[in-house]
Amino acid sequence: MTKKFHRDVWVGVALLAFCAVVFFLALQISGQSAVVPITLTVLMAVCSLFIILKGLRLTKAQEGEFHYALTVKDSKNAFLFMGFIIIYYLLFRYVTYWIATPVFMIFAMKHLKVKSWKVNILITVLYMIICYVAFVIILQLPIYKVGVLGRWFRYV
Amino acid sequence: MKKMFALVSACALALSLTACSGGGSAQAPNNNNAGKGDSFPNETITLVCPFSAGGGTDIGARNMATALSADLGVNVVVENQTGSGGWVAWTDLITGDYDDGYTIGLINHNFVFGELDPENPRDYNLDDVQVLCNQVVDYDVLAIRANETRFTDIDSFIEYAKSNPILISAQATGITDGESTKAEWFNKTFGTQITVIPVDGASDSRGMFLAGDTDILFGSISDVNTAYQNGEMKLLCQFAEERSEFIPEVPTVEEATGEKLVAFAARGYFYPNGVPADKVEFMTNALLKSMERSDYIENMAALGLELDNTSGEAYAELLNSQMETRLSIWG
Amino acid sequence: MLEYLSAAIASFASIEVLLALTVGVVGGMVIGIIPGLGPSVGIALLLPISFSMSPTAALVMMTAMYTTGVYGGSITAVLCHTPGTAASAATTMDGYELTKKGRGMEAISVVTVASVVGGIIGAVCLILFAPALGKISLMFSCLEYFLVACFGLLVVSGLTGDNQAKGFFSALLGLLIGCVGMDSINGVSRFTFGQLWLEDGLDSTPILIGLFSISQVLVLVDKLLRGSSSTIVDDPAAGLKGKRWEKGNGKKLAPTMMRSSVIGAFVGFIPAAGCSIAAWISYSIAKQTSKNPEEFGKGSIVGIAASEASNNAACGGALIPLFTLGIPGSPVTAILYGALLMHGLQPGSGLFTGGKAVTTYAIFLGFLFANVLMGIIGLTMAKQMARICLVPNSVLVPIIVALACIGTYALSNNMMEVVIMLAFGLIGYLMKIFEFEPAPLVLGVVLADILESNFRRTLIMAAPKGGLIPYFFSRPVAIIIVLVILGFALAPFIVKAVQKKKA
Structure with a gap:
């Protein structure tokens, strides 16, 4: 049985997907106006990667079930x-x-x-x-x- | 108990506000004009101002509301529906159901240039509305700071600007904007090097000009007149057919340079297309009549605005009049 | 000036002016308390009412509403996690924590005292130095606005919470949301999907209400239905524990309040910056200079005092360029500008000499009195107000939702603002679940436009002067701001290094 991941991994992946969509939209903007949105999207993607990494680290550190203060369920x-x-x-x-x-x-x-x-x-x-x-x-x-x-x- | 106290105090506040508004702007006059029952305006008329409260258009509309209300004997209110440089309100008025004639829109010359906007071409033009009458014309001027030493009149300015970069500010950089158009006209006619910095509003332009970040200011007479009278700014020329009565000593651009350019802001009133012709005529006449009231004229004069009562077809022409000039300037 | 002041005091003998002052103060507090309705909406709605009043009365009412509106927004920020405008967002974190502990009354007292101190210092600057400070504000231009906003951005690093990557992500998302709409430099539409209502971009207020109030409402509902608590206060049986004013608070808070007031008044008179940036900057400076920075965000009265003194001082500061130069730096002052014109008071040097000077100083004095009156009302009502948090959530929640809906609608008479607010309410709740901080997002939205458009304007302005770097060195104010930013950013490291050496 594969070990369950910390939810931050999935959060990071979802955010990365969100960044990809925004990046695609930002590419459609013409000229100078695209610079800031594209830069921001790239930086956001980097942050998402860090969120995933942190999540992986938490996954490793954790034994057994995860406990979250608040969950969707x-x-x-x-x-x-x-x-x-x-x-x-x-x-x-x-x-x-x-x-x-x-x-x-x-x-x-x-x-x-x-x-x-x-x-x-x-x-x-x-x-x-x-x-x-x-x-x-x-x-x-x-x-x-x-x-x-x-x-x-x-x-x- | 405490909650009750809070509620009571809120009610008291509400009452005191109401009391304070007694005699306020467009209070409902008692509808006692005998026999008014089913004649046209017998309920509240709304003036839709597409710009924010406190702006020039809004204040003009509020003065009009007071005058119109006193004349027609019904309540007249101003509602601000802002967004996208007026297009949120204009689109709503044109596409919505406002055919009963109780909703009047405010229009200005920007409406005309909307369809030429290169980035966001608008779907509507003067064919989609019935204009009623104008309220204000505000001619544009070219101002410099009082302590400016590099140039002192229009000739020395043009000479200077041919060999030195000049910065101005405007709300957009293309054909839709009056300031940019004037800059383009100077560049094309005299070979000057004027660059435009886009800013958010007229007051930003003014601040940058006073701070020395921009070199000259294209403004309207009502914007700069106080500063001019106080000696904080000098006016080089006005972009009018003939000299305005507010600044009779300032030459028109044609007198000063021999080249003609007329540029102004005009704002007035319109109905959506669906309003029947008799109501259009009635309201045009009502607006024109209100504009003759002495208290109205007094209030508007305090704002330094030149009143204008062009109506109907002539008004549509007035709104359209700068179109050709602009198209030729921008090629 | 003295003769104008003494003549101006005489105008407060008029019942109309006194009534206007009272209505402005009380009305401002009420309007500030309603989520979504801040001073700008309040003053816009008052404009038609003031039409027929005397210039002094009308402007006293509106400026009074400006300062008390900012204060009113902080009351609900503290009590119900419902800041009225972005200016009160910094107060929310600490104030609400205190309220939960049952010390709501103390929090309200601190908010009130700090607001009054800030407001009075702002008003005194306005009365004594307006013409001189007006000249200084002309030394600020696009480059300086950009740098001040950079300072604001730096503040974000102190708000990221435990997971820094998540904090930065929400700040970046805020900046990206700020990009939505028409590019103010060249008119290109970004992320508008052809929607007219998106062209002006997303306003920070509905986003703020959504992220703070609606998401908090959902938390309250969840707690209530699970039976874990039925009021905002953790332990309603104990009632209001805190005293109105702990002994020693005055001494503890005085330096922070003074410093924050000066920062607030200064940031306020930079035309593009405004109350919310002032509040955040003061808050983070207070945090950095504090001996116990870990208390911040968990109910620190110093934090509350810092942001509150600052945002009210900024109101006074913002009036300086408005009256002396006719440059309104924010939506509120833009409406006040219109009001001045409407009453025949053309801003400029003409307002400070001759016949109009009496009216001008009467307005300034009215602004000062408004701050005092606000303090008197606030302190006497502190206990009653604090009781709001003892009202059962089952009653409070529907009222907050209904008020938030009509309040955001009133922002621009547009239902789309309500949609945005509700959408961010849901996003805010999801952020709570996944432990993202909402504050950086709001700050990002506030700063985005100031940052980008002013930087691009600077580039255009610098081009004829030989490029960005020579232009920068020709502007002393910009150099000073950069030094302050560097000092702020590097101070913790320097302190650490010094301590290491000592050890």
Whole structure:
């Protein structure tokens, strides 16, 4: 059975691949403008190599399983919540901030185990009122342009 | 409890801000013009400024918003949509759904040259918009520092520049930029050796000029007039048809050298193509009428800007007028 | 000047000016606290409101908002790991560590005191030396901007964390991200993929919010759902442990605050540099001169004081070239420039003599008073503010997300900024997993454009003067900066060598 590598080896390899893609893109830039991006990409590739080397050294030094402070596998909750944020963004983008936000906030607070509905709704409503007064009435942010229902929430 | 306190204080702040804005710029006047109900402007009109807040275009638009709002009896607001030298806003206005006439765009002569941009040719030109009317013309001048000893007038400058390298700054190096065009014109007409340093904005140009990093400054009258009146800069010539009333003692380039070049910045208003003709006419007239208000004229004069009310076809021609010159200069 | 000052004080008898000052200070703090909304957005949004006010009141309100906006951004940086702008990023690391230990109140007090000291020193420079310093700022040009940015880059080496290769990788990535957009020298598009909104490049603020706030939010969520902690403070039962002000703090921090304020005011008045570079430079100088540099990044109040004194002093410094020469060096001062024009105050020598001088000095005094008022409010509210970190994360997290979204949208009224912020939120979390430091990346983005475009401008300017090297030697300020950089870079080695000899 082959010994498992320290994850930094794989991280370094992934970054090296990223550098290769960027390098290819940087080559397409014409003239003087390409100098800095190409130099930076090469330096980044060198750094990736060092990351791999360090990873190999850690692999050698380590006996048995690796222990990481934080791993992708353990972060399911975080990625799930990131998914919620993205859904919230889509609602914001295509419906309107003023509907997306209360939906998101009530749902997120429930998800994050705020037990009392009363507290949940109260905070959401207060946030919405303050936000609307500050951004729309005082600062006249043209946020009504975002989303199909945005214009219903325009203050004129 | 403390949270409540924080919320209450935030509300208080909000209220105090609102109070402070009382009598602010384009406050909604009571919509009590009798019978206005369904006549054209009966809701908020938006002026979309493609440049950042605090810039010359933005301040001009805000003065216009105040005047227009007082005239039409509806709220007029200015919204800044910046990016890509104006093209983010212009693209949005042209491609978006703004046919109801409640959104007016600001346009300047850069719009016209967009399609000539060698690196990023733009897809739109004057055929894609209906221009309403102009607001400001700002003629360009050639300035030197007050303590300059190498040259003192346009002739000695040209003589000097034929045998010595001259540095200027501009926001781009090609046909799209007015300063670079003037440099190219000098190089071609008089055989001078002017090199352009690209900078990010007019204020950078000014700083480099004052610091002595660049030798001369191509600027607009509104940019340099205060420094000129304070004796910090001297003006060698103005690139106008005839002398501006702000600086009547400065010769035009034609008077000084015999060669003619007219260069200016113009900015005004436009509608997207989809807006019906009657609204275009209505709004053009409304804008022209607002420009006659005395408070508006006073505010604009404080900025040192020359007002202009060319409208319709004539305005489109004005925007296009430098096109031929530039094309011939750049070959 | 004295007669102008005494006449200027009289203008503070007007209720309008006092109200404007208060609104500016409080509004600036609130705007700074909202992630994404920094002083530049705040002042831009105030511009229409100030339209009908008197010049003194309008400009006092806006300059007050400038300094308090920077301060407000640091409050949330300390309490929720949510810096308002890049200027507060340096404070985040140490401040948040203190907060986690329950010493949030002390951290806020240090932030406040240092900000006030820095702000006052900046304001005093502005009042006393503005015309003279304005002349000095003309000695800085592209080459000097480039060298100052190099100094900033050097700072990165102190922020790389345990794995240096990873630290440098994120700094380089930051610089590369800074290259995105239209090349400011020749207009060539780089990595824009034909997208109009990428042409102006990526702004550092949404990247910062993503990397710092959103990724931290995800960490909080993860902890919460696993039941390991429900508030920012590690041990909520113990409440706020720290005192408002430890005895001896004043003595401990005074030298750092003074030094950082002077550095801040100086870096601030170099037109291209600005608050964030000032903060980072002061932070790393404080770290280098400290007897216990290992404390930095783990909750050092000296580190907080260094970056905070510096970024507020830089505000005062940045106003100098604006008022004396009409050269705005940052987005904030560019808007202030417009505001000055709008109120008929054309920057230049005309502002310092004759009729307009009273207004000018009234604005400067207003700026000074704003710093004092900010301190009074900050210190009285320190305890209330520190309680934010006792609010359950389940409530705090949705509010931070919602505010970050509307805040980044308000940056330029563009949804794409929100997309960038969220993308960097995810990247920031992945960086946390794989142990990459986010700070070098942000610094890279801030520095990239200053470095590249100014170097290329220098090349154009040096060409008629016989090339880069003769040009360099003709510029005394550039030589001084290079010597300072060399001193900074080599000092640790020299100290080591001397110690070895002694031993």
